[in-house]
Amino acid sequence: MCGIVGYLGKREAYPILIKGLKRLEYRGYDSAGVALINDDDTLNVYKTKGKVADLEGFCADKNISGSVGIAHTRWATHGEPSSVNAHPHYSASKNLAIIHNGIIENYADIKNNLIAKGVEFRSDTDTEVLVQLIEYVQVKKKLDTLTAVQVALHQVIGAYAIAVLDKREPHQIIAARKQSPLVVGIGKDEFFLGSDASPIVEFTDKVVYLEDGSIAVMRLGEELKVVNLLNRELNPSVQTIDINLGQIEKGGFPHFMLKEIFEQPECLKTCMRGRINREANHVTLSAVIDYKERLLHAKRIIIVACGTSWHAGLIGKQLIETFCRIPVDVEYASEFRYRNPVVTSDDVIIAMSQSGETADTLAAVELAKESGAFIYGICNAVGSSIPRSTDTGSYIHVGPEIGVASTKAFTGQVLVLTMLALALAKERKTITDTVYEEVVKELSVIPDKIQEVLKLNEKIANLSRIFTYAHNFIYLGRGYSYPVAMEGALKLKEISYIHAEGYPAAEMKHGPIALVDSDMPVVAIATHNAMYEKVLSNIQEIKARKGRVIALVTKGDETISRIADEVIELPETLECLEPLLATIPLQLLAYHIAVCKNKNVDQPRNLAKSVTVE
Incomplete structure (x- = not known):
């Protein structure tokens, strides 16, 4: 992994490829490279460790002409970050070049077999093994590039999205995918390729999302051809994407993360549009209407997700159990897929992923489908793998999320789970009309209340300077706020590299309180709800041990405001909707x-936006 770009047409490819790589920088990477077929049919590969800017510097005195090319940003899996291990990779003869997202699981066996046949390797990567295999079968069996790719991929175990150039077929790109996303953009007499749509939207809004096991053949002057590994021709649907350039640019903000935090009021309005009526007294989800009987008769709901989506799932569990009276389990997808879970045809699986391409979550979906469970997807990326693999679902419609640390996708997922719980509860008659209408009405004004919280940005920025010194943080919450505490801690870890942990406040005395001293900041979510007095007691215990407390309280609170070192006031709302407000200041605090620590906020080290491998 991580980012793929390709171009085939009549323009100069290099500027398009570089611009595309910059669009994909949000995914996280440690090296970058480009392969170009020049007008004299020379295949040149240029690559370097570091950022796209480093690649541009490296290419400054190189021959970058040509109207066919592929480019890649790599996030190291096999082999350390280095120029040698960066993509693209040549074949032994340098007739072929390849870029690859994913992991070839049986690469070691293939590599050993090729070494025994005299093939020499330049890198430590699984990707080079694949291009050497393609060339080996091509030469041995005298095959064209497409057929050689098909034969080689039959021998491969693992996940891949690849693009291959052959200098002997200079007006062609071969691209294939399995369990790793790949999008073909179709222009006038030109093709574009991307690991997602962001490098493409500037040039065309017509795309084909490749399905698992499919191979795209792009040839100049011809229509797009898509076949499977057995060379059976497929009929892919051409879709129109609804993304504009403004959504994937910073728009005057210093970082994408801050922009996306501030986008949340408008994003949540978009998420609710068409789902909550103008009178704000009713929720309509098409998935609940179309599959009402299947959802209503669920004996159990299992939410599978990773990272931030898992935290949203914990909030969804409380919402669904409270309103619908259906038992809900929340599972890490990475654990669920390997522990032989008990899943039946009476279960509903809710699979959540911002990108729709999370490898572990996709694998969990396939496992659940084998048991006959009904699969409901909650996703942000239209056309991605999870929506195509599930029985039904809901998009969160918050727009492209570029910052690696998820912000608006989290609140979008919580909002969709809230609407799902309300819609199901209404149909199951497990919620009174009074409570139902009260929650729906309050939900409709949550974007305005988030806007009010965002006015605290400057205060939180000043507050952050005080706590930049810290090496550890504890985040505490109870009830609906406990997952928010974990999400707040995750945000801090991800982008500031400060160790932080989120705990249920009552669990503090079962271990974490041993860590509390004058150097330990504790963030307590202490809004005025049913757990208020309990959290107040926890704060008093922290202060008795000289802990520094940052408290999130309901506006007008006087009790905790007198005890805590720092206070952030939130607008009053219903307890079940507090996560949508409380998470905002925690995002800003982490940011x-x-x-203040001068970290790369949008591209934190070692992290990738779309985790398409295990």
Whole structure:
């Protein structure tokens, strides 16, 4: 992994490829490279460790002409980050070049077999093994490039999205995918390729999302051809994507993360549009209407997700159990897929992923389908793998999320889970009309209340300077706020590299309180709800041990405001909707602390936006 770009047409490819790589920088990477077929049919590969800017510097005195090319940003899996291990990779003869997202699981066996046949390797990567295999079968069996790719991929175990150039077929790109996303953009007499749509939207809004096991053949002057590994021709649907350039640019903000935090009021309005009526007294989800009987008769719901989506799932569990009276389990997808879970045809699986391409979540979906469970997807990326693999679902419609640390996707997922719980509860008659209408009405004004919280940005920025010194943080919450505490801690870890842990406040005395001293900041979510007095007691215990407390309280609170060292006031709302407000200042706190520490906020080290491998 991580980012793929390709171009075939009549323009100069290099500027398009570089611009595409910059669009994909949000995914996280440690090296970059480009392969170009020049007008004299020379295949040149240029690559370097570091950022796309480093690649541009490296290419400054190189021959970058040509109207066919592929480019890649790599996030190291096999082999350390280095120029040698960066993509693209040549074949032994340098007739072929390949870029690859994913992992070839049986690469070691293939490599040993090729070494025994005299093939020499330049890198430590599984990707080079694949291009050497393609060339080996091509030469041995005298095959064209497409057929050689098909034969080679039959021998491969693992996940891949690849693009292959052959200098002997200079007006062609071969691209294939399995369990790793790949999008073909179709222009006038030209093709574009991307691991997602962001490098493409500037040039065309017509795309084909390749299905698992499919191979795209792009040839100049011809229509797009898509076949499977057995060379059976497929009929892919051409879709129109609804993304504009403004959504994938910073728009005057210093970082994408801050922009996306501030986008949340408008994003949540978009998420609710068409789902909550103008009178704000009813929720309509098409998935619940179309599959009402299947959802209503669920004996159990299992939410499978990873990272931030898992935290949203914990909030969804409380919402669904409270309103619908259906038992809900929340599972890490990475654990669920390997522990032989008990899943039946009476279960509903809710699979959540911002990108729709999370490898572990996709694998969990396939496992659940084998048991006959009904699969409901909650996703942000239209056309991605999870929506195509599930029985039904809901998009969160918050627009492209470029910052690696998820912000608006989290609140979008929580919002969709809230609407799903309300719609199901209404049909199951497990919620009174009074409570139902009260929650729906309050939900409709949550974007305005988030806007009010965002006015605290400057205060939180100033507050962050005080706590930049910290090496550890504890985040505490109860009830609906406990997952928010974990999400707040995750945000701080991801972008500031400060160790932080989120705990249920009552569990503090079962271990974490041993860590509390004058150097330990504790963030307590202490809004005025049913757990208020309990959290107040926890704060008093922390203060008795000289802990520094940052408290999130309901506006007008006087009790905790007198005890805590720092207070952030939130608008009053219903307890079940507090996560949508409380998470905002925690996002801002993490952001500003990271900025104070001069960290790369949008591209934190070692992290990738779309985790398409295990």
